[in-house]
Amino acid sequence: MAKPIIQLEEVNKEFGKGKNTVAALKDVNLEIEAGDFVAVLGPSGCGKSTLLHVMSGLEAPSSGRVLVDAVDVTLISERDMPKVRAQKIGFVFQSFLLVENLTAYENIESVLWPRNDLTKQEQENRTLAVLREVDMLERRDHFPKQLSGGEQQRVAIGRALVNDPPILFCDEPTGNLDSKTGENILKIIAQLNRERRMTVVLVTHNHDIAKFARHTLNMKDGVLRRAG
Amino acid sequence: MNFRVFFKSVKFAYRARMRVFAFILIYAILYIIVARGLTTSPGDLSYIGLAFIVATIYAILVSQFRRRDISIFKCIGWDNSNVMLLVVGEVILVSFTAFLLVFQVSVEILGLTAYFLGVTSVTGIWSLIYVDLISMFVTLFWIIVAQIPGLLLSMWRATQVPPMRALREE
Secondary structure, X not given: OOOEEEEEEEEEEEEOXXXXXXXXXXXXXXXXXXXXXXXXXXXXXXXXXXXXXHHOOOOOOOEEEEEEOOEEOOOOOOOOHHHHHHHHEEEEEOOOOXXXXXXXXXXXXXXXXXXXXXXXXXXXXXXHHHHHXXXXXXXXXXXXXXXXXXXXXXXXXXXXXXXXXOEEEEEOOOOOOOHHHHHHHHHHHHHHHHHOOOEEEEEEXXXXXXXXXXXXXXXXXOEEEEOO | OOHHHHHHHHHHHHOOHHHHHHXXXXXXXXXXXXXXXXXXXXXXXXXXXXXXXXXXXXXXXHHHHOHHHXXXXXXXXXXXXXXXXXXXXXXXXXXXXXXXXXXXXXXXXHXXXXXXHOOOOOOHHHHHOOOOHHHHHHHHHHHHHHHHHHHHHHHHHHHXXXXXXXXXXX
16 A cells, blocks of 8 residues: 555534534545545535645644645644645646736746745746646746636646646636536646646546546535545 | 845736836825925925835735735745745835936936026926935935835735635635
C-alpha cells in the first residue's frame, strides 16, 4: 500500500455559535494515497467544499488532525500556511478565481513571483511550459474577460501546476462550464494524475464527473463514506 | 523585500486605470495645495493634516479595492509580506507619478513663460499651478511623512484579508 499523502483524523468543522451551530463535517476519517484520484460526491451543502478547504488549510477544523504530505496543517500558524500551500497544493476552483488585471501568462506566473530561488528566466520557462501543457500558449496575452470559461479554467489549472505541487484540489472544476468543455477539463485533470502522478481530490455533485476518479467518497450531512 | 513582486505590483496597479489615474490627479492637486500652503504660511500644519487625510483615505481604498486579488494571491501561496507589496506598489506609483506630473507641468509653465513673456517669474493664472523646485521637494517630503500611517494601516488591512474571502464572494 502506498504512503498516504493526506490523512484526516476525527475531523470536525462547525460554523456559527450556540443554537446556530451547524456541523459541516462530522468525525471525518480519511486517508488518501499518493498518486490517487479521489472524487468526493455529494449534494450541494453537504460539506464537501468545506472538506476540501480544511484539507488545504484554507479553513481550520474545529477539532481533529489534518496531515498533508506528513505536515500537520492544524499545527501550522496562519503566517506559515501560505508556504505549505505554495509547495504542496494546487487549487482549481469552480469560479476560476483568476486575477482580472493579469493576463493568462501573468496569472500563472504570479505563483512563482515570490520565489527567490528561481531566476526570472526559470520562472518564464516554467510558465511557458505549463501554458503549452494546458494548450493556452496562443492565448497567453489575453485577460480573463477575453477568455471563454473553458480557457479560464485551463489557465487556473496551469496556475495550480506551475509550482509542481504533489496535490491538486479541485472544487467543482466544471460547475461553470458546458458539458463538452467540462469533459475536456476533466480529461486534462485525469491526464495530470496519470502522467505527473499528482494526487487529485475533486469534489462534485455530479455522478458522471466522479467516474473520472479512481475512488469515490460519498458525503451526506457532513459524514463521509467510501463508495468505491 | 521581493523586488520582483514589488515591480509587478506597480505594473499591475497601472492596469486599474480609472482608480490610479483619478488618484494621480487628486495627488497632483494635493501637491500644489500643500506646496502653496507651506510656502504662504510655513507654520500652518493644517496642510500636512490635509495630506495625511487624503493619503490615509487613499491607502484604505487601495486595500479595499484589492481585497479579491489579495485573497486569491493568499490562496495560491503568497505570504503577508508579498501581499503588502501589492498595496505599497500602488501607493508609491500614485504618489511619485503625481509628483513627476506636477514637476513636469511646472517646468513647462516656467519654459513657456520665459519663451513667450521673456520673464523668469511665473505670474497670473499660471502661478496657481506652478510650484518651484525647493517647495516641490519639501512637499514631497511632507507627503511621504503623511503617507506613512495610512500605508501601515492599509498593509495591516491586507494581512487581515482571509484567503477564503475570494471563495465566499464568488
